[in-house]
Amino acid sequence: MTIPEGSRRRYESPVREARARRTRAHVVATAGKLFASRGYAGTSMRQIAAAAGVSLETVTQTGRKPELLIAAFRDGFAGDPDAVNLDAVVGSAGLADLPAVVARVAAGLRGSLPIWRAFTTAAAADPAVAAVRAAQAVARRAEIAGRLSAAGLAPEGGEIGRLADAVGLVMSHEAYDHLTQVCGWPHEDYVTWATAAIRAQLTLGWA
Numbered sequence: 001m002t003i004p005e006g007s008r009r010r011y012e013s014p015v016r017e018a019r020a021r022r023t024r025a026h027v028v029a030t031a032g033k034l035f036a037s038r039g040y041a042g043t044s045m046r047q048i049a050a051a052a053g054v055s056l057e058t059v060t061q062t063g064r065k066p067e068l069l070i071a072a073f074r075d076g077f078a079g080d081p082d083a084v085n086l087d088a089v090v091g092s093a094g095l096a097d098l099p100a101v102v103a104r105v106a107a108g109l110r111g112s113l114p115i116w117r118a119f120t121t122a123a124a125a126d127p128a129v130a131a132v133r134a135a136q137a138v139a140r141r142a143e144i145a146g147r148l149s150a151a152g153l154a155p156e157g158g159e160i161g162r163l164a165d166a167v168g169l170v171m172s173h174e175a176y177d178h179l180t181q182v183c184g185w186p187h188e189d190y191v192t193w194a195t196a197a198i199r200a201q202l203t204l205g206w207a
Contacts, residue, residue: 023054023058023062024062024081025075025081026052026054027048027052027054027058027059027062027068028062028068028071028072028075028081029072029075030048030051030052031043031048031052031059031068031069031071031072032072032073032075032076032115033051034047034048034051035068035069035072035115035118035119035122036114036115036117036118037114039118039121039122040065040069040118040119040121040122040125040126040129041121041122041125045059045060045065048068066122066126066128066129066132069115069118069119069122069129070119070129070132072115073112073115073116073119076108076111076112076114076115076116077089077108077109077111077112077116078108079111084139085139085143086105086143086147089104089105089108098195098198098199099191099195102171102191102194102195102198103191105171106171106176106187106190106191106194109171109172109173109176110176110180110187112173113173113176113177113181116173116177117177119133120133120173140168141161141164141165141168142164144164144167144168145160145161145163145164148160148163148164148167153202155204163201163202163204166201167198167201170194170197170198170201171194171198175194176190179193
């Protein structure tokens with residue numbers, strides 16, 4: 001019997017879907033380790049497949065090389081290769097939650113620092129990665145501005161975008177890398193400084 005096209009039901013197996021998610025997570029995690037240790041240019045899709053113990057086809061089905069890099073970066077920062085904003089790390093939060101928010105974001109910065117370096121290097125040489133990095137920077141600025149506005153912290157008659165830029169800089173990989181790796185600050189000292197620095201930014205007029 002022929003089943004009309006519109007009447008066909010797609011067979012979905014929870015077990016198969018769970019296996020696919022585990023495989024994807026494993027491939028992304030493996031790619032992240034290789035990108036962090038060998039660099040983006042020094043890591044091939046075949047190397048990722050070999051290190052993950054899967055076929056090259058499985059890796060390519062997971063994503064193209066730039067997509068694997070972005071997924072690995074998100075996984076390192078938020079613990080989720082599909083994370084698209086800070087909700088995966090901090091959820092909704094107000095000024096009273098600032099110390100806890102800074103601590104959670106700082107943990108993400110520390111966990112994703114090696115892959116961030118690979119991401120930054122790749123963006124300088126690969127237009128596809130550079131485009132994603134630029135789009136991510138724009139989205140991050142808008143997200144921080146939105147969170148500040150939602151918390152009632154937007155400067156009256158001032159420039160919310162500039163305030164968002166300043167907060168974003170304080171809580172950036174660049175700042176974390178410089179203070180903890182170059183200057184040798186303990187992680188906890190960075191968290192204390194970042195919390196105080198953000199509070200200080202909130203007191204400025206930003207006209």
